[in-house]
Amino acid sequence: MPKFTLRDLLSLEETNSSYLRLSLIDKKTDLDREIKSPKINRPGLALSGFFDEYDKRAVQLFGQGERTYIIKLEEKGEYENIDKLFSFESCPACIFTDSYVPSKKLQEIAGKYSLPLLTTGFDSADFSRRMYSMLDEVFAKTISIHGVLVEVYGLGVLLLGESGIGKSETALSLIERGHRLVSDDIVRLKNIQDTILLGTGEVPEFQHNMEVRGIGIINIEHLFGAGAVKKRSMVQLVVHLEEWDNKKEYERLGSNKSEEIIGISIPSITIPIKPGRSIPILIETAARNQRLKYLGHDSSKEFEDGVMTWLRGKEEERK
């Protein structure tokens, strides 16, 4: 995983329209401090002088309790523990909740160690929830794979297959039919808390560009409009496109196959390509079918059950 620094966190704030409502108290500070831990620490015990098991690699969150305690310490002129707390180089930042700005003296101590102090508009509960969800994403297991991610009827569909099989062309027809492109060619996948597989483009600047053989590189957002693209999407169905192989048996009744991608199981199907088969329509149908399964209807199973009941009825009739 590449380094994730405080600077990266602040630039995420810019792109995510201030999700954490963070602002830097003193702009002249060490923004290159690396956030190495996916945890947040409440430094209450450390402020009282108890530094055993103190998590000095984590972002330190000063909530209402810590704030009141600091004010008490300041009244008594006791700065020793604060100084020690601010001195750890491994600490990426100290964040104060409820838009609280610490005293000049505290800012001075932090300045001595170039420790970044920040303040957030949220209270500690809301901030923690948001910060954890963000850190989960940053520290998530990630891979980049060759494929195309499109959103079809709101369902994230990952198209996989050999180079030249027609993944991009298939995505193009899907976009033309009103669906959305998330990323063409390289898809970056993240395991979010072992439950969600989240897909984005590898490079946000180019994720909506597409190479189409014979035409060149096109920009989907410019050609089809803002409604035709999306920055990220969950992956909920994997579709393998492959050359039709007469010797291979393809699914004919319907199955509930799935495959694992970085530890998350995703329903998967294989669509063989042959002249005369309209792949976009097949993918739309597969996406609808998958949605139906999520809603609790399994067409192929219901069909099978229907056939069984019907046959039993026939048997009864014959008796």
Next chain:
Amino acid sequence: MITTELIVSNKAGIHARPANLIAKTAQKFDSKITLSNREIEANAKSIMGVITLGATKGTKLILKISGDDERLAEEEIRDIFEKKFFEEEND
């Protein structure tokens, strides 16, 4: 299966034109060919993929080739890297 290292040595790095050249060269072979820059792995036959590597001058890329024509593929791809994608003939 061949795994080897390549160094980007042209000034501008892998922009659209070199990416096109790499993809075209890789496309001639049946082997599966990938290029990777740290954790990003791209299909060498895809222009967008190769550009996404963000390879600037001096970047080390790992080339992986597997298939019947892997030897020849390695030779040709190494050649265009060494010739700086024919961008700096006067060097």
